[in-house]
Amino acid sequence: MVIRTPPTDRGQLHQSDVRSPLTWPHGHVCFDEGRLWVHPDYVETFQQRGWTTLEAVMQAEDVTVVRRVGQRDNTRLTLARASDGKVVRAYMKRHVSRCFGDWLFGIVSGRGWSPPGIAEAESVAAARRAGVATMTTIAAGCEINERPWQAASFFVSEEIDGGVPADDFWRAEFPSDAGGDNEHDPRRDAVIEALARSARRLHGAGMFHRDFYWCHFFVRQHPHEPGKFAAHLIDLQRIVRRPLLAARWRLKDLAQFVYSIPEGALSNDERRRWFEYYRDIDRWSWSHRLEWAAIRVRAWFYRVKERL
Structure with missing residues (x-):
């Protein structure tokens, strides 16, 4: 397990919730050789669940499936947050879709492309940089292979308290x-x-x-x-x-x-x-x-x- 810290973002801090980094995966803890990134507040609870590999998260059954949409499932779970000891309700999306068209368009247009789970983590960070109130990212990850459009991915966020x-x-x-x-x-x-x-x-x-x-x-x-x-x-x-x-x-x-x-x-x-x-x-x-x-x-x- 290592902590990788990309260069500090130069954008202004608009959000009051400084626990959520403003670049992805700045400050997150890396597992499984870069396939899995976890917020430091949730490293202990991920380890306790045995969620230290992408495969373990994607196949986990100790979650409540809220709905399935195509090749994506939306699940609900509870996780212990280390910074204040609270048990937090969280939501996880697991994607196994094949996105060749989206991948090709991203490459051809020059915008790049990320698997859905990583794309959401990146977008949350970008939205917070812009001062948009949004979710707090707990973890995200994706497969690393020669066919990125086939990469399974996931995204976990905290429930919006009182929302x-x-x-x-x-x-x-x-x-x-x-x-x-x-x-x-x-x-x-x-x-x-x-x-x-x-x-x-x-x-x-x-x-x-x-x-x-x-x-x-x-x-x-x-x-x-x-x-x-x-x-x-x-x-x-x-x-x-x-x-x-x-x-x-x-x-x-x-x-x-x-x-x-x-x-x-x-x-x-x-x-x-x-x-x-x-x-x-x-x-x-x-x-x-x-x-x-x-x-x-x-x-x-x-x-x-x-x-x-």
Whole structure:
């Protein structure tokens, strides 16, 4: 077992949670000749479980399978965190998919490519550098072989403490339809702003999610300041960074967000206010009006496609 420490990242520290390194795999402990990287807080519990090789993690059965999607399984488990002695709920994704097309596109485009588990760890670090609230990485790893597109991989993260999926949070906190009395609740506007600012930071850093739905934001109320909220973005394994057609990916993300707004949740004024927070504007220019129209049209196409 060795600890490898890549060069220190030069980006500014935006996140208050300094336990999560801002470059991958900076500060993580290396096992299995580079196939497995673990946060120092969880080295002991991984060793106790016998998870010191990639194969052991990929074949582990002492986890709860939440769902299987194609050749990926999403699991839930609990792990002891050494820094404070807490038992933490965690989530692990294990991928065994074959990604030749994605690999080839990454190589040809010059953007490079990583197996999904490693890609998510890299994206979490990049998102944190941009000041986007997201998950805390526990561990990640992948096979090392001559055919990287066939490499099995995994990613483990801490549960977002106190976080609730945005759509579930909204239904629970604001059960009345938009346009009712609770539309004037300042907490609604605070949540809308938190969601918009998260999107603004992500896109401002040249990163695009590709699955930018409400359910991929976990809303958490500030523990000491009632009425203040944070929106944590999850499922980052498909993020593209600084693509050539950035405007296309931005439109796709924003349209997915609007499309996934729970039915009846936001009034038209609130939707427009979300866009104003995203663009950080008080007045709308013609370019803003055109962009907003394009977002709504793309979201409408998603709804039509869903019904077909």
